[in-house]
Amino acid sequence: MTASMPEYWSHSTVGDACAIRNDLRLPISREERSGMEGDYPYYGPTGVLDSIDGYRLDGTYALIGEDGDHFLDVENKPQTILVTGKFNVNNHAHVIQTTERCSAEWFYNYFKHRSLKPYLTRQGAGRYKLNKAALQSIPIVLPPAAEQAAINRLFREWSSAIGITENLIAAKERHYSHELSRTISRGHHPRSHVGSFAHVVSERNHGGNAARVLSVTNSRGFVLPEDQFVRRVASADLSNYKVVRRGQYAYNPSRINVGSIARLDGWDDGVLSPMYVVFGVDESKINSDYFLHWLDSHEACERIRKSAQGSVRETVSFTEFAGLAIPLPDVAKQAAIALYLNALRDEIATLGNYLEALKTQKRGLMQKLLTGQWRVKLPKSKEKSHG
Template sequence: MSINKITPLDTFVSNDAPICYGILKPGDHYEGGIPVIKVKNIIGGVILEDDLLKTTPEIHAQYKRAEVKEGDILLTIRGTTGRVAIVPNSLNGANITQDTARIRVSSNDDSLYIFYALQSFNVQQQITLNTVGQAVKGINIAEVKKLKIYHPILDEQKAIAQILSTWDQAISATEKLLENSQQQKKALMQQLLTGKKRLLDEARSRFNISWEKHRLGIFLKEEKQRNKDNSISRVLSVTNHSGFILPENQFSKRIASDEVSNYKVVRQGQYGYNPSRINVGSFARLDQFENGLLSPMYVVFSIKSENLDSDFFLYWMKSNEAKQRINNSTQGSVRDSVGFDAISSFVLKLPEIQEQRKIAKVLSFADQEIETLQKKLNCLKQEKKALMQQLLTGKRRVKLGELK
């Protein structure tokens, strides 16, 4: 066998345990039986053990050849192809379905290296190119065995796996920090936007003026200006994940009508939403553009009162209380539509304007922390992706003497 060359996956595999798929029909769940790992259980490089089907010992015995042990690699080969995971000690003796391939790496090679190699762009591309079928797409075992993988010596395999594992640890740690920050922000919103927790004012004294109930309509004004003179050409839409966007950025082309004279004008600082999609969070304030156009079906409004802070209101509209009000407003509506009149009818307890601004400032700091962690996470993932492309193809070699 050639070393530091591209070789088939099969050359990495133990001779006494060839690559194979598992049980065709595992049957109904059999309590106390043998765990069966399905495609849906393999997510993000790990096996989710909370919802494993269990089959009878008799069915398992018929597919004893596919029994897995700690360190085996699983590759999904039917339905959703290309997912990869390593079998943990807790699943020793489990089995797999026909939609998954078991790969047992020989002692001459490193399992963790193959785990990363199978996730690389080059190998995933090979899997995609060899995936066939109509109703259920898949790649057969013969093609899995032929997958071409860079084959360095064992020490270099281990070194590459160590480097990529270090990146995974950094990614995992950052994901946990991000999740914690997101949970902390949710808790802050629940406390601050309901008055359960009061902040300190500029004089370092706690806000103590009682919150008062108001109908939102006294603070808001519906904006109905149309683009009659065609002076604005920027057509926007509102999504539940990115707020105001240019449709062509999401759909790769402009999908709006060329005739936009009847479109509604939305200006910076104003709010817009689709009445039929506000219940899924498609609501936003225009911040990134001076102005734009929205389809006539959209609602556009502004804040007309100095007694309602725009940032505070935006956070409130993302709160659980606002979501519940919106969901209640759609009950009995054929199209689950929430018009401006419905929004205006909401009654909420508001603090004085200074406390509103302080609350918004605290939540803004929380957003900044989340954004910083998200950027760090994205950078780590991109760096790992670039490293994989270099290390798992031999374009960049590891100096073994420098690793400990």
């Protein structure tokens, strides 16, 4: 036993401690399922694939994949699923049933973010596989049943807090979208074209290779390529790259139709691949925050998408972008709308930071509690039962 593990906890293996009920799996092809529509979930190794008209399992079970690439991303993708109720499982996930030594929920929590790479096999370029024999050999640490239950209950409470926060963020996002549409798109404002206030910026990075290379994503705005890709993808010669400065905008003409347009706020400057369009705005004519909110609107997304459809490669040149119509009240009205919408976005950002803190704290808590380094307080009667 490790020094930090309580003396009445035990080391075991999945094969000795758990019941692997792969006999309850129900392999059904997609074609067959198309004629079996119903209310009972049909699970694969990473989630629900379908719903069918019958069920084979009824109760609480843990599922862990038999194959799949999710094994390689343990930081972001759960390795296990906990299912309660009436459902089905295909033949690509192992089914774990509660025993006297190990509850299905303990198994789910114990392996949820645990790397299983040493137990995986792979043939050629095929998918990674966790066969039953390998699963049976994996070590697992087991507290007594009462302590398992207490720890599981604590994790459920944290998961509930995370779920409530996620739902609150989703509600705030819906409210923001509604207010964005109400205040801008449906605000009965006079309209003008983007070109009435926006202009192309063509500054090149002549004479320097030590510049900060950036790219634009549809979910995170400007990012460093090494944060988006495994390796840096920039050319060794950056002299022809376009310079972008704080407050300016940029987009990839072939990706703007999926939302890859952003304003540089996180750095003073950077350089972008020559394929990007960089532009600035005249803030005597438009409030930059107002424009940024409009770009986030359903109206703007639809106008950009339709503009892209007219191109053979679905690209949007700056000329086409500048021709888009935008609701444009006077600058004072724009500023008032932007101030209100900024407050809504700030609230969502605060909740997002809180959510990430909750998730980080839960992960740290799991690491401590699942190894016995930290303990949960049990009722006196349960403590005595440990002997």
